[in-house]
């Protein structure tokens with residue numbers, strides 16, 4: 001059976017590394033052979049665990065291993081053909097060599113290559129659980145939606161393109177004065193596409209792999225997590241928990257009373273945005289969360305009686321089906337009955353009211369200009385239809 005894989009992501013500084021580390025410690029304590037992998041180029045896992053980790057799995061404690069993937073090495077492994085070619089192309093066009101080298105790596109690419117290491121771990125049979133401390137949200141996730149495009153290129157374009165280029169190369173060299181991509185470039189891109197497809201399959205295996213979103217009770221942080229949640233649902237990646245870290249506990253005194261009230265409100269927003277996905281919480285501790293003892297306290301607060309390796313929620317909560325003429329959003333509302341439904345769209349936010357519950361969904365930008373035209377409730381789910389007209 002493939003290992004249980006849990007990816008933690010969220011904005012920088014919210015507590016991803018701490019939460020991932022405490023999850024891995026608990027998994028190992030429960031008897032699972034556990035690997036924790038950091039793919040965030042800003043690694044801080046060594047510091048959190050108090051063990052110097054290498055670019056390969058390094059022993060941490062009983063049944064627990066840790067790895068801080070070196071983005072540079074992964075990039076050389078996967079992308080050097082493309083990098084050399086693009087670099088030359090930029091230099092030929094007058095870009096200085098250092099800037100040219102920077103330009104050969106699209107943003108988010110380094111983390112993507114790091115994530116590809118998961119494939120090997122998945123197949124090795126050495127692990128029962130893999131916990132991933134990911135980079136902040138955004139780019140990587142978008143790149144991970146790329147496999148469908150990659151598949152198309154591999155099947156349709158590459159076979160033809162290669163032959164054409166072989167024929168065109170001498171002409172292009174002499175007439176156009178440009179260097180066409182070499183076979184090494186094609187080999188890189190083809191391998192990357194295959195890897196992405198394999199990676200996508202691992203991530204979409206909802207029996208074994210889930211994502212958990214880490215956030216603080218802070219409006220902007222929650223907003224970003226909501227956008228990520230929408231993307232994850234869109235790509236078919238299952239979010240099985242959200243984590244609200246650093247809540248001011250009771251008894252912090254008058255000075256923080258205002259903060260506590262605001263955090264309460266923000267918690268309501270979290271529930272309205274992510275329900276029925278379970279919300280796990282942890283208090284703002286009186287000291288930094290570093291080392292096994294503090295990590296154990298964080299783990300106890302977050303998981304209480306939950307098994308950290310369990311799939312804490314089993315279904316995608318939103319599905320979006322987009323065709324040329326219509327878009328349909330399907331929302332799971334397990335406890336709702338069919339009664340009053342209200343819809344309000346403000347920019348990219350769709351606020352759905354049903355049976356006195358409120359749900360706030362951050363729509364993908366593709367739906368910005370569309371208006372909801374119909375809402376139907378059946379089989380425990382609400383289906384909202386958007387028109388295909390681009391309206392402003």
Ligand SMILES: Nc1ncnc2c1ncn2[C@@H]1O[C@H](COP(=O)(O)OP(=O)(O)O)[C@@H](O)[C@H]1O
Nearest residue numbers: 012013014015016017018246283284285288289
């Ligand atoms: N619940 C908490 N209470 C107090 N400090 C925390 C808590 N969670 C995390 N921290 C501290 O906040 C800092 C950032 O946490 P970290 O896990 O490194 O975040 P990220 O990986 O998202 O950047 C670290 O110094 C960590 O010790």
Ligand SMILES: [Mg+2]
Nearest residue numbers: 016017040044
């Ligand atoms: Mg971190």
